Amino acid sequence: MVQKYQSPVRVYKHPFELVMAAYERRFPTCPLIPMFVDSDVVSEHKSEDGSTHRIERRCKLDVDAPRLLKRIAGVDFVYFIQKNTLNRRERTLHIESHNETFSNRVIIHELCCYSVHPDNEDWTCFEQSASLDIKSFFGFESTVEKIAMKQYASSIKKGKEIIDITARPELPVTPAIAIPAANAKDTHSNKDTTSLPGSLSEPLTGTPDDKLDADYIKRYLGDLTPLQESCLIRLRQWLQETHKGKIPKDEHILRFLRARDFNIDKAREILCQSLTWRKQHQVDYLLETWNSPQVLQDYYTGGWHHHDKDGRPLYILRLGHMDTKGLVRALGEESLLRHVLSINEEGLRRCEENTKVFGRPISCWTCLVDLEGLNMRHLWRPGVKALLRIIEVVEANYPETLGRLLILRAPRVFPVLWTLVSPFIDENTRKKFLIYAGNDYQGPGGLVDYIDKEIIPDFLGGECMCEVPEGGLVPKSLYRTPEELENEDIRLWTETIYQSASVFKGAPHELLIEIIDASSVITWDFDVCKGDIVFNIFHSKRAPQPPKKDTLGAHGITSPGGNNVQLIDKSWLLGQDYSMVESPLTCKEGESVQGSHVTRWPGFYILQWKFHSMPACATTNLPRVDDVLATLQVSSHKCKVMYYTEVLGSADFRGSMTSLESSHSGFSQLSAATTSSSQSQSSSMISR
Template structure:
């Protein structure tokens, strides 16, 4: 495979003649370039009027490679032949070089040019390109390729510094101006009689278009622009950017992407040119198909989004990149593909604005997401699927745009969501997620590491009054939209996830979960739609006899035999929790032993009344058998390592594994593993 290098246009803010004087100081030896051992002139000729000077040199370069490789090759230095064509009239210097050593196995070609800056005749531009083709080298082709390109790019940077060194030396010696070349009158017959003139003309014809003046134009990038607007890049990274940009100019019809956008795709593929080109081409086709380029001008969010969507732009982070703030408020149910694309398009636009405003390259933005109020209800399948689709679209078409995602006040249910989505997120993207539970985002190690105190929103304890829309819950009356059928399908899928149950007085509703390994995580989410219930968690090693109606529950909803004795046949692993009508409860439990775990809901009896003390007590003689309470519930069992993976990513914030590291909102840890949170009255009976 041929490796190529293309430099940006480097500008010396000195006249061409002075730069040429500095360049000549590199010969015959140059102490500033240690690998350059010396050179000798092989041939030299001038045109009749002295305007064109052609010099051919043999240059010796030390082999900067491991000793074993040098021993196998049998050489300590390599020879390059360099041909320079200096045209004083056009004020250009064209350089061609190729290797003589191992020319049958390794082919190295280099082309350089010095020319006058197109917008300032007192400045000089420099461009450089090279190719490396290792055809065979004793089985060390890949190793030699890496060493050669690494060494070459290092010398590229050093070459610019050497020219600047000799320029400063000339100026310090009093040579700050060299007159431009002026032709001397020469008779035509004298010019034709000089052999050097004919040789120069032949050289110019052989060079063809390359011998013409090479200047910078609007289609080329200069090094100062790259550093000022795109950031510090290595020579090889600059080369990849320029090569991909040139390829787009030659093959892409219409307007090519901005340099910042091209660079993002290169970074996403670690500057692997072919992979970045493939990814970018697919994205360009996608943008054209969906007319994304005109999205900000043509799309306006519907009134529903403007009224209920919680999120907006809020100053900038410490980079300083744009900062977007969002609040939970049912954000999964509010996902809109056009909204997500609009946010990313505007994020790129704001990055460009911040680059100009602050005078330094800004290529990414920060998202601050408050997840207070997130619960299992929000993790319905269509919402999660929509989230995964949006993540895929963003990663494919907006790589390296999101600099950091700060998630604060993450509830205990968040690891469940993280377990669902993290496998679908690119590793580089996952590293940008910083997650805090409770109030851990305050103080050192929190938001102050990424945001100035003056811009932290007031609802998070900061000093900035945040005018970002707070959003809200969408009323049921607004759910019927143009996409009615899709909404109906989503609601149907949601109903398949959650189950309803009626709890009879004296006949609790129970769900059995078989745990095969010692450490698993049981998660649950339920809403009390009517009445008050007591929620408990039990464990037994005995097999249950299931009824005929549904898997996991008898006709009455009760699983435990009334003859069982608490403490002997089964045990309570957590204390009962009284749940009031309208409350939404979420929680999880890290199991200690294999066996059957029972989630139980029974009617709550106020103090002083006759109540059920055990799940098996059916007091039908004293109480009406009709339904007294109604609930909607969901439960799931996750492997401990899967659940811990999401928690471990959150580090100190969520602490899930063999038990919670800390309670929610700074409470004491719950032992041996129960984590239950209340959300207050459930909005499901009134709003969705």
């Protein structure tokens, strides 16, 4: 398996020419880098005007490997071929190197580039990428990869030390052997996330807007190992190349990587699932759109309260004083869930603010839970069920946001609640829990170790006034009937720009768009929540008959699983009454698809989502009502889509007019779990 390693851009505050002079001083050998033993020139060529210089060297390196491994391999040194191309006119140096030793067992390829900083011609950027393919190495494949990673990290550290000592640019470890397994790369980052806050006293070294700078990573994301940096950059680049929607911030990506121990494939899967969930439920706009009901403002006993000693935002929850039964009966599960999601979104925002204030990365918050007053009424089954669902949603979509959980004044009934809840909490999260019974929190090792004395809340024996509501019993006059709660749940999860639709075998879902201006742009964004579908776009000069809402006829079908509307009359002929304007697009379950179509004619356009196994000609032979009713009983013949469309004038269109075939988001690896869990656990808007 080929391993790829990529690093952030390193910026040296020295002119390109000085960096080149320092770089050349390492040849034929460099005392500052003991691993680089010697080098010989194989070939050399200079252009007539001296602007271009090409040189090929054979480099000798002493790899820090166990002596046993060297004896088995039969070598003390390894050799690399390095090809350098220096362009003085463009002020660039491109380095390409590969291993000569063991080339039939291990293939190492490294690319490096020195170039002038785009925003400051007196600075120099260094970019690096490498790949390692170990075909066989005497049974020591894993050992070789670990040695490579260790030496890569060591070489980077040594390079920084050289800069500090000599005030000259780092001399990169030529050929990638220093790092057989771990080199680096350039990465693309969101412009919003790479911009530097003006509040910093000293601006960080800058890089092109689409790159991740090494200093930026350290300042805003923390100290990462070279391998962790590589994982972040590679996942970021994958999202930029495949995801057509909003790219999450680097901090957000890093949380999912940490949650899966920097396994890119696993992190990518849960991140993609979460991005789909956020889009379906419009979570990005929650802080602007969600207004807490007055019942929550009065009886929800939680709120933000300063920060802990590490600069993390501090959230206080007086769970023992909360009437969980009353809140569920008055609001329903969806309102409580949405409120908790807004708390988490606020926590992310506060982490960003504290990162700027404290001058170091703050990526998570501390939660203090006071259990005084907890009793058997808190074990009310619907309340526990709501709590478990909230925990599950938060665990899936806000990993690594909890830095520490302080549980105070745990009563005797707490072990019962803990037994019910703990299986739903990630093991890494459980390790962050600190539980205090009675007044144990007041002594050594208690609150004062984590929270400054002056901000300990008054109800915990401190002097700081805390604005967290005291709670109390929710008046029964505020309770709602089960029917009212169900309707409220439906309303909350359908308040979105996205619509849901069911697609049945023999009954596609169709959407009519009337175009007046021939140069308009039809845009679409849809998720295939269940099953496989075929997406089509048709054009007609005459309008289809409006769907009938009172019958399950050929023009309108409504089922409990979502809306299904058919517009193309069974008597219409393709190529005569209407025409296809884009090639059919087959979409798999779990895919997110975005695209656009520039209209060539005015008239009526029909977007169609059709069951995948349906014959191509079936659009002209729609089934009878009895046939459609029969298909409703077969779950395997039912698909679900969430979609949003918009018509823009060509002058107002601000996206790339990509073809339908290229509009996949790349999330095809999403499994049915993406939606099935939310359907079974929350009766979300997808299933309504």
